[in-house]
Every structure is written in structure tokens, then in C-alpha cells.
Amino acid sequence: MAEKKEKEPLFYIQQPSFKFPETRMQTVYSSRKAELERKQEQKGSVPEPAKTINDQTESDEKIENMTEVKVQAAIEEFESGREEKKESASFAFTTEKRKPAFNRVKSFKEMDTLERLEYLIEFPKQLPPIPCIFETGDKAIRGFLVSRNEECIEVKLFDDTIEQLNLQSLNAVKMIGLRR
Numbered sequence: 001m002a003e004k005k006e007k008e009p010l011f012y013i014q015q016p017s018f019k020f021p022e023t024r025m026q027t028v029y030s031s032r033k034a035e036l037e038r039k040q041e042q043k044g045s046v047p048e049p050a051k052t053i054n055d056q057t058e059s060d061e062k063i064e065n066m067t068e069v070k071v072q073a074a075i076e077e078f079e080s081g082r083e084e085k086k087e088s089a090s091f092a093f094t095t096e097k098r099k100p101a102f103n104r105v106k107s108f109k110e111m112d113t114l115e116r117l118e119y120l121i122e123f124p125k126q127l128p129p130i131p132c133i134f135e136t137g138d139k140a141i142r143g144f145l146v147s148r149n150e151e152c153i154e155v156k157l158f159d160d161t162i163e164q165l166n167l168q169s170l171n172a173v174k175m176i177g178l179r180r
Helices: 032-044 053-095 113-121
Strands: 132-136 140-148 152-157 162-166 170-175
Touching: 032 053, 113 140, 113 170, 132 162, 140 162
Parallel strands: none
Antiparallel strands: 132 140, 132 170, 140 152, 152 162
16 A cells, blocks of 8 residues: 655644743632631740741741731721621611502503593504493493593594583493404
8 A cells, every 4th residue: 555645734824932921829828717826826925035047037927927917807897897887778778668660550440430531532642542432321332532621522433423422421431452
């Protein structure tokens, strides 16, 4: 069998030389338990009579640790103060009775006759009119409310005729749906 020759790449792409960023890892770790242990050590420690170079570096580290402890204590005090403020603020907020953003609107069935007529007059013009049954003492008329004045209403019937009804004779207004 013939040996396969290795082909050279078809495209030569220039690659930039990458410089990887220097990673910085966490060097100091402190926890509440470790702080308490440090405080206990500091309280129980005895003053040293003479210091050497090693002792000097150790004391410098202790001073740094003390400042870290003080800073950490200040941070915790601040955080606890914030939490107390949040708790008191949230408590005050929950004691107040919240008011609904929108007022509840009566349903058509809960309205009386005059409110129903007002609702039908104020119904948005962008929507198709609502067919209703207008009941009087002797008859029931089906149609759409066209207008209303002090004494009577005008109802447009399904055969496009307009009929006037006296408000005094009107007993009920019922909404009917469009049947298919």
C-alpha cells in the first residue's frame, strides 16, 4: 500500500500570542468563629519581655489581625443595624392596611335600573353595542340603547326602528348575548 502523504493546511491563520492574566486568589479568610478564637487568644496572652526580629514580625501580624478584627466587627455592627432597620421598616409596612390599586366595579347584575342605563350610555364606542331586553309593565322590547334623557329612553330595535320608552314605565333592563 502506498503511504499517505500529510497535506499542508489550506489556510494559514495568524494566531496572536496570548498573555494569560495573573490570577489573584483569596489570601485572607475570616469567619466569626476564627475571630472569637483570636479575641480569646488576645485576652489570655501575657506581655512578652523582649522582642526579637521574629517576634517583631509576629507582633506586626497580630496588629494586622487586630485591625482586621476591628474592621470586621465594624462591618458586622453596621450590617446588624441595617437588618434591624429593615425589620422595623417591614413591620411598619405590614401594619398598614394596603389599599387596592383599582376600585371594584359593580357587575351589571348588581346595578339598579338607572345605573344600568348609565352604564349602557357610557359604554365605549369602539365596542359593538350590547343588546338588551327593556321590560315595561306590559311588554319587553329587545334592542340597543341609543340615548337617554330626563323622561324617556330611545331603543333601536333589531329591525332598525327606534322606539321611545318612558323611564317611569321601565321595570328592568337585562343584558342578552348575541346568539349564533
